[in-house]
Amino acid sequence: MSTDDLLTREEVLGGMPARRAQTLLFLIETRTATLVAESRQAVERFPTEQAAKERDLAFLEAFALGREPPLRPTIQDLERYAAEWADLAPDNSRLRAAIAHLVGQKYRLPQQRVPGVRAALGLDTEQVRAAYQRQFGTSLDSIYAPRVSPLDRLGWGWTALARRLEMLPPFWTAFALTLTETVGAGILALPIALAAVGPLAGVALLVVLGVINQLTIAAMAESVARSGALRYSNAFFGRLVAEYLGGAASVILSVSLAIVCFLALLAYYIGTGTILADATSVPAAVWAALLFLIGLYFLSRQSLSSSVASALVIGAVNIGIILVISLLALSHLQWANLTYVNVPLLGGRPFDPSILRLIFGVVLLAYFGHLSVGSSARVVLQRDPSARALIQGSIAAQVAAMALYCLWVLAMNGAIAPQTLAGLSGTALAPLVTEVGPSVQVLGSLFAILAMGMASVWFSLGLMNMVREWLPSRSRRVLLLPRRQGSLVFEPRRRSADSLRLSITYLGLQEDQPRLRLDVDMNTDSRHVEFAVNGRWDMASVVDRVPELRDGGLSLGLEVLDAGRESLRLGITSSMSVSYAGGWDALGLRMADALVLPDDERRFLNWLIRQGEVGDSDVATYTGQGDRLVRARLTGL
DSSP: GGGOBBBBBHHTTOOOOOHHHHHHHHHHHHHHHHHHHHHHHOOOOOHHHHHHHHHHHHHHHHHTTOOOSOOOOOOOHHTTTTHHHHHGGOOHHHHHHHHHHHHHHHHOOOOGGOHHHHHHHTTSHHHHHHHHHHHEEEEEGGGGGSOOHHHHHHHHHHHHHHHHHHTTOOOHHHHHHHHHEEEEEEEGHHHHTTTTHHHHHHHHHHHHHHHHHHHHHHHHHHHHHHHHHHHSSSHHHHHHHHHHHHHHHHHHHHHHHHHHHHHHHHHHHHHHHHHHHHHHHOOOHHHHHHHHHHHHHHHHTTTTOOOHHHHHHHHHHHHHHHHHHHHHHHOOHHHHHOOOOOOTGGGOOOOOOHHHHHHHHHHHTTTTTTTTHHHHHHHHHOOOTTHHHHHHHHHHHHHHHHHHHHHHHHHHHHOOOHHHTOOSSSSSSHHHHHHOOOOOOOOHHHHHHIIIIIHHHHHHHHHHHHHHHHSSSOEEEEEEEEETTTTEEEEOOOOOOTEEEEEEEEEETTTTTEEEEEEEEEEEEEEEEEEBBBSSSEGGGGTTTGGGGSSSSSEEEEEEEEOOSSSSEEEESSEEEEEEEEEEEHHHHGGGOOOOOOOOHHHHHHHHHHHBBHHHHHHHHHOOOHHHHHHHHHHHH
């Protein structure tokens, strides 16, 4: 018998190629989608721990139910993260060939642009190419797209740029992420706020408050680096504040951020509407309403689909616009405007507290980029565990923001008379258009869309996440729990540093019933309870053994949907937040072996395994079928 006619014992034991390839491709896509979601999470303005858990559970639930992941990866994503999912591709040429066939059917593969995918699946090796030829009767080169469309070229070009940006050294990553979040639409209010004291005095205030913010962001970066919850787990600033200052401080932080989000949203709606109304004949209220509707659309999607690369590019464009407008304003600089000074108590001038309130409020808000430290830490600390790059990059970003603000105030307040700016409603762009010309109006409109418009969406998402975290809810999930390889973690939604923490681990089957272990951690105490589940289980059944669960108004119910030796599918209903600890996507390597087969197919597979090596004629003798049906049956397996 020739090699092409053989189905070896190893190939059969390796799994059913067609079905297992589908499972493996699902795992590859799910892991890639998870990595894409994590990269987007790194640039969220006001991330919450609960929102991150909900996203993670959405992937896990899709995995448990065999659905498509909530975020569908593109072929560019598969190529970009090929090194991260390569370990899911088994060292089996038949399976790799089957996966390649499915990938070629689902995606357009330009051969020269997917070196990572080719390496991960071994598509350039003779073994995989030969296996593909045997299984599908054609060359493996048939999976590649003969031509690349202009739209695809644009997508691949963006992927190459994104890869370069996301592989920046840790210092520059921290610097860029902090700077792009710090310098935003708040810069437009600086000339008006500082007009009352004059540009030179305003620059002095910017330097003093800038140095203070450099110290505070350095302290913030060091606190993040020292926090194990932020460094090693899926935690955010709420957990950090609770660890250092207690649960009450965490609540104060959440309420304060919600107020900031709400007030900033109003400012962005008004500012964007005003700028675009000046540039068009459309009323400001219409633009504000349109921006509100756009925000509602992204709220329904619960994501802006922004990545580290897109955030850096948009931030760089915004800073470029600010620099160009500053240079245009400097060309119309007037010495009288530049040397104007009106500092309270200086030269017998009266003290006006309203001026200082405006100045300090606007300037401090303009420097507010501290929350970006927590987001960038997720990216930077993986490549620089010492946290030096995180701390130094954050400080350098504040220095750069201070220099940019000083240039902006000198240019704008030097070109526009202080009497014009003082008490002006809106932004300083309108009077600058009168001084410089319509080019400022075009640049200002672009800045309003990129900076203020997108910031309004981020603040809307942040406000929604915080409100969802506060509201009591009782969620139901369907999740898959592998045996002794991961745990479901339950925590109260309003949590302090010493809150209750429950973990449930699947121990396997005992007398055909799934057996679970409940670990209860509270303060320094820890309890462990093992129990069997016959259909349904409620936390109230163990309160006598674990008195800590009696109070607190917490609920947890489990329903066994499917129990196997290696995994357990559970329906979960709980008032607590749920997360998963463990590498759940590796479970799929066992799932393929546990796929349910009809009885006759299972008997046929058992016979193949016992025989060792068989050819078409042996199978035909055993089944009583012709060669064509035999080949179709083997291909199906």
